[in-house]
Amino acid sequence: MDYRTKEEQVADYLRERILSGVYPRGSRLKQAEIAEQLHLSITPVREALKLLEAEGYIGGDSYRGARVADFDAAATGEILQLRLLLETQLVRACAERVRAQDITELRQLADAFAEAFRSGDRATARGINYRLHRRMYDIAALPQTLHFVQILWARYPFDLINAAQDRGQGAVEEHEEILQALTTGDSAGAMLAMRRHIESGWTVLKAVQPTEG
Known part of the structure; x- marks a missing residue:
C-alpha cells in the first residue's frame, strides 16, 4: 500500500x-x-x-x-561530495534494514533497467534508474537524509550523464555490485559500491563537459 x-x-x-x-x-x-x-x-x-x-x-x-530548473554547473563538484556523503549513508541503512522481498523488488528494477538499456529505450531506463535508487533509499528509512538528497538531485546534471553512449552498461554492472552487497547484508560493501557508482557517473560527466568545475 x-x-x-x-x-x-x-x-x-x-x-x-x-x-x-x-x-x-x-x-x-x-x-x-x-x-x-x-x-x-x-x-x-x-x-x-x-x-x-x-x-x-x-x-x-x-x-x-x-x-x-537548469542545473548549477558551478556547484556540481560540491554537490558530488554531498551526494557521496549522504547516499552512502542511505545505502548503508538500506543494507541494515533490507528484507528478502525488498531484494526481489530491487532485483526486478535492476533487471528492467538492464533490459531497457539493451533495447535502446534510454528514457525508460532513466526512469527505472530513478525508481531503483529511490526504492533503496526508502528502505533506509532516513526521510530527512532522503529529502536532502532529492534537493541535490535537482541540481545535478543527470541528463548529461545519461546521454553518454557508454553509461548504460557501466550502470548495469554497478547496480549489480550494489545489489550483491545488499543481498549479503554487507553494509561496507554496499557503501563502497554506491561510491563507485556515483563517481563513475562523475567521470562520464567530466568527459562530456570537461570545462566545468
Missing part, C-alpha cells in the same frame, strides 16, 4: 520525469495538462509543484506554467 499523499505521489512522478529527461531542462510544466494526464484534480498537482519548487526542481509561476 502506498502511504504517500496524492501530492507526494505526483511530486515523485514529476521528479522521475525531470531527472530522466522526459521533461528537459527549461521546459514548461502546466498543471492542467499534468492533472489531465494523471486523471487528478488540479489541487494535488498544484501542491506537488510547490514541493518541487521548494526542492529546486522547478522555478517560475506554478499557476501558469512552471519551468524545469
Whole structure:
C-alpha cells in the first residue's frame, strides 16, 4: 500500500520525469495538462509543484506554467561530495534494514533497467534508474537524509550523464555490485559500491563537459 499523499505521489512522478529527461531542462510544466494526464484534480498537482519548487526542481509561476530548473554547473563538484556523503549513508541503512522481498523488488528494477538499456529505450531506463535508487533509499528509512538528497538531485546534471553512449552498461554492472552487497547484508560493501557508482557517473560527466568545475 502506498502511504504517500496524492501530492507526494505526483511530486515523485514529476521528479522521475525531470531527472530522466522526459521533461528537459527549461521546459514548461502546466498543471492542467499534468492533472489531465494523471486523471487528478488540479489541487494535488498544484501542491506537488510547490514541493518541487521548494526542492529546486522547478522555478517560475506554478499557476501558469512552471519551468524545469537548469542545473548549477558551478556547484556540481560540491554537490558530488554531498551526494557521496549522504547516499552512502542511505545505502548503508538500506543494507541494515533490507528484507528478502525488498531484494526481489530491487532485483526486478535492476533487471528492467538492464533490459531497457539493451533495447535502446534510454528514457525508460532513466526512469527505472530513478525508481531503483529511490526504492533503496526508502528502505533506509532516513526521510530527512532522503529529502536532502532529492534537493541535490535537482541540481545535478543527470541528463548529461545519461546521454553518454557508454553509461548504460557501466550502470548495469554497478547496480549489480550494489545489489550483491545488499543481498549479503554487507553494509561496507554496499557503501563502497554506491561510491563507485556515483563517481563513475562523475567521470562520464567530466568527459562530456570537461570545462566545468
